[in-house]
Structures are given as C-alpha cells and as structure tokens.
Amino acid sequence: MFPENTTHRPVQQAVTIHQPTPITSYPAAPVVPVQPGTLPAVTSIVLPDGRVITGYAIDPGQPEPVVAKPLVSRTAVNIALGGIGFGAVCGGLVLLTTFIAALAALVQQLIILAAVIFGGWIALQVLTAGRKQGSTTVNIRKAVIKRNHFHG
Known part of the structure; x- marks a missing residue:
C-alpha cells in the first residue's frame, strides 16, 4: 500500500502559511447634502494603538414604558x-x-264562574218557561177518552 514508506506512517508534507492581505483603502464616497438635524453627529474615537474609528453616535434606545397590569384580569x-x-x-x-x-288561575276561575252563571241562567229559562203570559196550564184529572175525543 505504501511503497515509499515501509513503516506505514503517512508522509509529511510541507505546510504553507497564508498571511491575510490588508484591506486597501478606497476613495471616500461623495458627500450628499442632508438637512441639519436629520442625522446624528459624526464621532471619531482614537484607539490605544493609534487607529481612528469614525462613525455615528447612537443614542441608547429608550425602553418601552411598562403598562401596568390590572390586579384582576378582564375575563374574571x-x-x-x-x-x-x-x-x-x-x-x-x-x-x-x-x-x-x-294569571292562569284567575282565567280558570273566571271560566268556571261564567259556566256556573250561564248554566244557572239556562236552568231558570227552562224552569220558568210555563209561567210566562200566553201559556196555558192544563190540569188533568180523571179524564175520559171516548172514541179519540177528550172529555174533561
């Protein structure tokens, strides 16, 4: 398998080290006129090793106001x-x-009352029918009927 190496160890190869290439500086971008007050001021900071970093100062964001939770939920x-x-x-x-x-008991009582009054009125009409004027009362006593003729 390894004809050039008899000890069966892998062959060491030369290692090449690549150094990073520095970033080349590009010409500055053209300045676009901006109304004052719309962009924050540009700030430059000098680092201890002498490099200068330039950028916009960012104000720390204001935390959103905390909405007070009610003691009891709306659902409750x-x-x-x-x-x-x-x-x-x-x-x-x-x-x-x-x-x-x-109300149902009252209606029931009124219906019963109407039935009693109406029934009493009908009974009076039937019982007093013979006592009105124009009616005749016939008393039958030992009547004799001869040849389909009544002799009283």
Whole structure:
C-alpha cells in the first residue's frame, strides 16, 4: 500500500502559511447634502494603538414604558358581572313565573264562574218557561177518552 514508506506512517508534507492581505483603502464616497438635524453627529474615537474609528453616535434606545397590569384580569371581571346579572334576572324570572301562574288561575276561575252563571241562567229559562203570559196550564184529572175525543 505504501511503497515509499515501509513503516506505514503517512508522509509529511510541507505546510504553507497564508498571511491575510490588508484591506486597501478606497476613495471616500461623495458627500450628499442632508438637512441639519436629520442625522446624528459624526464621532471619531482614537484607539490605544493609534487607529481612528469614525462613525455615528447612537443614542441608547429608550425602553418601552411598562403598562401596568390590572390586579384582576378582564375575563374574571366579565364572568363576575355576568354572574351578578344572571342572579338579578333569576329573581325577576321567579316573579314572572309566579305572575303567569296567578294569571292562569284567575282565567280558570273566571271560566268556571261564567259556566256556573250561564248554566244557572239556562236552568231558570227552562224552569220558568210555563209561567210566562200566553201559556196555558192544563190540569188533568180523571179524564175520559171516548172514541179519540177528550172529555174533561
């Protein structure tokens, strides 16, 4: 397998080291006129090794105001208000059903009263029919009927 190396060790090859190439500086970009106040001021910082870094100063961002959380959630408040409303309505429903039951009993009593009065009126009409003017009362006593002729 390894004809040039009899000890079966890999052959060492020469290592080449590449140094990074420095970045070449490019000509400065043309300056675009900007209204004052729209861009922050340019700041330059000199590092201890002598390099100068130029850039915009960035103001630290303001944290968003913390919205105070309510002590009780809206859902809990809505459920509680719904329970109170339901309790208030239940009292009204009990009164409503009581009123409907009383009204039904009243109508039933009025129907019975009308039937009694109307039935009594009809009974009076039937029983007093013979006592009106123009009617004749016939008393039959030992009547004799001869040859289909009545002799009283």
